[in-house]
Amino acid sequence: MATAMELLRAHELFVCTETVLPFVRPVVADSWRRCVTGRASRDDHGLPSVWMGADELADHRAQHPLASALPVFDSLLGGPADDSGHVFAISDADGTLLWVRGRAVALERAERMNFVEGAGWSESSAGTNAPGTALVVGHPVQVFSAEHYNEVVHPWSCSAAPIRDPVSGRILGAVDITGDESAAGPYALALVRAVAMAAEAELAGLRRPVRPGVRIRALGRDAAVLEVDGHVRTLSPRHSEILVVLALAQRGLSAGRLAVELSEVELGMSTVRAEMSRLRAVLGDALLGSRPYALRRPVSADFTGVVALLAEGRVRDAMAIYDGPLLPSSDAPFVREYRIALEQQIRGAVLASGDVQLLRRWVSAGWGADDAAAWQALAAHLPRGSAAHGAAVGRARGLLVGAP
Known part of the structure; x- marks a missing residue:
């Protein structure tokens, strides 16, 4: 810019x-x-x-x-x-x-x-x-x-x-x-x-109420797990990205729009259609539609569940199902943007909560271990003079000193 x-x-x-x-x-x-x-x-x-x-x-x-x-x-x-x-x-x-x-x-x-x-x-x-x-x-x-x-x-x-x-x-x-x-x-x-x-x-x-039966788990994992009517399968990283995009794009996407959401490098229409053909072989026509590409049944997903719980102010419940960043290794623009936004939302809610258990869980996880602000928030809510308070203060200082 x-x-x-x-x-x-x-x-x-x-x-x-x-x-x-x-x-x-x-x-x-x-x-x-x-x-x-x-x-x-x-x-x-x-x-x-x-x-x-x-x-x-x-x-x-x-x-x-x-x-x-x-x-x-x-x-x-x-x-x-x-x-x-x-x-x-x-x-x-x-x-x-x-x-x-x-x-x-x-x-x-x-x-x-x-x-x-x-x-x-x-x-x-x-x-x-x-x-x-x-x-x-x-x-x-x-x-x-x-x-x-x-x-x-x-x-x-x-x-x-x-x-x-x-x-x-x-x-x-x-x-x-x-x-x-x-x-x-x-x-x-x-x-x-x-x-x-x-x-x-x-x-x-x-x-409209969501019918049970289709569930996606994609938090904290590079390959999404799809459950359809009790049948569970793990998808490839690319098919995981496609499934996440379609789950969030409720009105469906054209091949061209899907290509933009999946890669910063131009994808040919033949490449996108080939991937969708392979994914349809896995999911079946009953679940995956075309023109536009869309999921034909309502789905529940861990990443949308976190957003819904945060909207209701249920931070503890949101953290209970937040297993980490959404498809953390994905470079798909759509997935990357949603991953960043979701992590910032739940991080902000945890830091604002003042809940020692939630803060401890955050800094104990891989995604929060180097979060100086979270360590500071944890220290602020621990008894002064305690070993835990001293450790949290020390960790926060160490991260701040080492920050660029």
Whole structure:
């Protein structure tokens, strides 16, 4: 990604001449062009309007489908947003901000650009911005600094992902993280993407019960274990990646989209189709469909179970089934992003819990043994003067001294 100064220069050139420099990302350049066509404002004279009053907003939120997923958003985004000084927001499909949460200082800063509940942050109203642009393009978007079309928003960065109805596939709204430059970093993108999927899973669970019989275990192992009606088999690493992707992509994927989710190196369609043919031979037509590729039966999975338990605040139960990172050796982009987001979510919940048993389990596991913050949190909740407290303090100091 270009630096803030480079983007500022590119933005100034574009607004003066409509010339796009080569390093401007296509998703941003396309948005800028739409902003010109739609005559979006470039300064504080055209800040997004707060067009819903308190009563109207309350009624709109109460009737909106995403209201039922609000506990998921609060549970999974509240901690990360507070810790980083960011705000998180949930919009409807028109870009109206339904909920904006964060610490008071961050909310006060956001208010100066009308990033508040009831304001319209569609791309046409606010210019290029992560939630508004994600609603236009239909996939997760990050906007960094001067990539925003409106100059007032240049001090901010953001990541957002659309949320779809699990039955119809229509976009219901977007989930967004807004803050400093880290709000447009890899973790932020993975987080909003995972939270959007968690919200969609919550909505799906409310609308249709999952039939028992198909279960996936992929935490802490490089080869997923699939159980279908009591029959258990271990899949190859590649088939494990495909199964995880399909389990999370409830509406199915085309061969082209599946190729993008599985590899950063371009995969030929023949390669993808060959892999799917081999996987169908293992799973059978009753479980694996095509055009698009999708699982034909509802499934339960340990990785989605952890997310659901965290959304309910059941950290102990989540840790009980968290056997480690999702397919830890996988380099598939989709799996890697979800793995990072999931690990950060459960880590944050454990550190915030203050539960000595959970903290001990975390630092005793391979994925948490070098986590200095976790050792510090454990030390803070152990009796001072005890041998365990001294060991935890010493381990934390050793990790901090050795940190780059």
